[in-house]
Amino acid sequence: MEALFTTSSLEMPIVITITAVLLIIVTILYVLRAESDDKATPASYPIVGSLFSFLRNRSRLREYFTELVIRAPSNTIKFHRLGMRNAVITANPANVEHLLKTRFENYPKGDFFSLHLHDLLGTGIFNADGEAWKLQRRVASYEFSTRSLRDFIAETVQREIADRLLPLLRKSAASTDEEGNVRRLDMQEVLKRFGFDNICKVAFGTDPGCLDISLPVSEFAEAFDVATDLIVKRFFHPVPFAWKVMRRLNVGSEKRLREAIRAVHNFAEGVIRTRKTEMISVCAAPTHQDLLSRFLSLDGSVMGTAQKGSNDDFVRDIVISFILAGRDTTSSALTWFFWLVSTHPHVEQQIEREIARLTECKEEGTSGFSYEELKEMNYLHASICESMRLYPPVPSDTKEALQDDVLPDGTTVRKGTRVSYHPYAMGRMESIWGADCLEFKPERWLKEDENENGSFVFVSENAFKYPVFQAGPRICLGKEMAFTQMKCIAANVIKEFSLKVEPDLNPKFVSALASRMEGGLPVKVVKKTN
Numbered sequence: 001m002e003a004l005f006t007t008s009s010l011e012m013p014i015v016i017t018i019t020a021v022l023l024i025i026v027t028i029l030y031v032l033r034a035e036s037d038d039k040a041t042p043a044s045y046p047i048v049g050s051l052f053s054f055l056r057n058r059s060r061l062r063e064y065f066t067e068l069v070i071r072a073p074s075n076t077i078k079f080h081r082l083g084m085r086n087a088v089i090t091a092n093p094a095n096v097e098h099l100l101k102t103r104f105e106n107y108p109k110g111d112f113f114s115l116h117l118h119d120l121l122g123t124g125i126f127n128a129d130g131e132a133w134k135l136q137r138r139v140a141s142y143e144f145s146t147r148s149l150r151d152f153i154a155e156t157v158q159r160e161i162a163d164r165l166l167p168l169l170r171k172s173a174a175s176t177d178e179e180g181n182v183r184r185l186d187m188q189e190v191l192k193r194f195g196f197d198n199i200c201k202v203a204f205g206t207d208p209g210c211l212d213i214s215l216p217v218s219e220f221a222e223a224f225d226v227a228t229d230l231i232v233k234r235f236f237h238p239v240p241f242a243w244k245v246m247r248r249l250n251v252g253s254e255k256r257l258r259e260a261i262r263a264v265h266n267f268a269e270g271v272i273r274t275r276k277t278e279m280i281s282v283c284a285a286p287t288h289q290d291l292l293s294r295f296l297s298l299d300g301s302v303m304g305t306a307q308k309g310s311n312d313d314f315v316r317d318i319v320i321s322f323i324l325a326g327r328d329t330t331s332s333a334l335t336w337f338f339w340l341v342s343t344h345p346h347v348e349q350q351i352e353r354e355i356a357r358l359t360e361c362k363e364e365g366t367s368g369f370s371y372e373e374l375k376e377m378n379y380l381h382a383s384i385c386e387s388m389r390l391y392p393p394v395p396s397d398t399k400e401a402l403q404d405d406v407l408p409d410g411t412t413v414r415k416g417t418r419v420s421y422h423p424y425a426m427g428r429m430e431s432i433w434g435a436d437c438l439e440f441k442p443e444r445w446l447k448e449d450e451n452e453n454g455s456f457v458f459v460s461e462n463a464f465k466y467p468v469f470q471a472g473p474r475i476c477l478g479k480e481m482a483f484t485q486m487k488c489i490a491a492n493v494i495k496e497f498s499l500k501v502e503p504d505l506n507p508k509f510v511s512a513l514a515s516r517m518e519g520g521l522p523v524k525v526v527k528k529t530n
């Protein structure tokens with residue numbers, strides 16, 4: 001009895017104290033939240049920041065951010081998260097121009113991004129700022145001149161299409177199951193393999209032969225896949241920087257990542273050694289004029305100004321960066337494009353008409369398309385742009401402020417803040433695209449040709465309203481190459497085949513370094529009769 005009495009006499013004050021403390025905390029949180037100066041900021045609390053909002057929306061973060069920025073009065077939100085720096089996300093074109101052009105020097109990729117990707121990319125262009133970036137940009141730009149693009153289409157893309165892609169699709173069209181139905185093919189996987197073969201030829205002059213299913217799967221391609229998937233996980237870990245501890249202990253995903261990176265580096269270093277020997281034995285005249293040769297031909301002193309490690313490591317990093325930048329972006333764009341075309345038959349018909357018009361004067365037996373013919377395909381160009389508006393291969397991109405700043409819409413940015421622009425949200429904004437912004441309408445990119453009755457020409461959109469390829473000094477270096485390659489594939493496929501998707505397919509947009517369709521794009525390949 002006495003003991004009981006003693007306990008309850010102690011319990012009461014404890015309960016009261018805990019309740020009072022909780023009430024005070026809740027009140028402080030509420031007041032601080034109400035005092036937050038921001039427009040459509042996710043609910044934020046001291047110390048934990050917007051952690052609860054993120055946890056609640058963790059399975060749909062991109063959609064959540066899209067809703068928030070579209071709702072925000074100036075299409076910009078601010079937040080912070082436990083253990084992370086303050087962050088801003090904007091879908092305001094004036095802010096995007098400010099970040100990517102006007103105050104370009106104040107918004108590099110920054111340490112946060114670079115730290116996460118350094119093990120795989122080192123100081124390659126995709127992960128570099130300052131002098132290292134400038135040098136790579138200047139040297140690599142020759143690889144993307146009009147002349148190089150013309151050769152690239154004729155020698156690389158057309159060959160991959162004629163020798164591998166079209167035979168694979170013909171085989172698929174003829175392959176039936178026990179009930180006589182055409183078997184389905186994962187078009188996303190096919191396009192991904194095409195992209196990898198292609199970019200390896202541009203960067204290295206080597207052909208991993210991923211699209212040739214008679215060859216064994218390339219170890220390099222496999223290791224590259226594992227390495228990129230695992231390194232991206234570092235950004236999405238629930239506990240920021242937990243990956244660093246795992247890396248130190250060499251356990252779990254970090255152990256597998258280390259092995260995959262080793263395999264990627266070994267392969268790249270092997271190619272570099274072979275090429276150097278070739279260059280010496282043919283008196284410094286490289287047999288291939290690809291990115292690798294361009295960088296190996298540079299004077300060591302030029303490289304020395306831009307990098308810290310050995311020249312060979314630097315060249316290796318550069319080449320790997322290019323493979324990463326050019327690998328999944330075009331396949332992602334084309335996967336969504338083919339799905340949209342197959343669900344919008346009038347768009348497919350318009351593209352067919354455009355191809356027929358351009359090929360009617362061609363000599364009998366001439367196959368493929370020249371660089372000039374591809375340039376004239378305005379409707380196809382508009383359809384690809386329209387598809388990337390709704391499904392951008394890079395749905396958002398982040399910079400880091402070097403100094404305090406104020407964005408054109410008045411948002412204050414503290415030094416070290418991570419500022420992202422959001423092409424995915426921007427492609428869905430009425431204020432930019434009008435009331436029909438959620439519809440797939442290639443026509444919005446076309447206007448009547450003043451010189452030719454009944455013809456239409458493509459009209460590009462302001463790059464800061466449509467930053468799908470980024471914009472300003474760091475605009476995607478492979479933009480023209482990507483368009484020529486995508487148009488060449490699309491025109492060849494649509495000319496010969498229809499890709500049929502299940503009518504009730506409701507694909508999910510997921511993103512890592514580049515976006516993709518969850519579960520792939522299963523299609524029935526049907527050969528056209530014409």
Ligand code: HEM
Binds near residue numbers: 202392470476
């Ligand atoms: C549809 C296809 C493509 C899209 C939408 C796209 C988009 C982008 C974007 C948004 C960036 C900026 C990324 C960042 O700084 O974080 C970028 C950079 C870059 N892209 Fe592309 N890209 C595509 C295809 C290609 C291809 C085929 C190549 C060829 C090699 C390529 C090479 C590069 C390079 C080298 C950079 C870095 C440029 C720099 O930092 O100066 N891209 N791209």
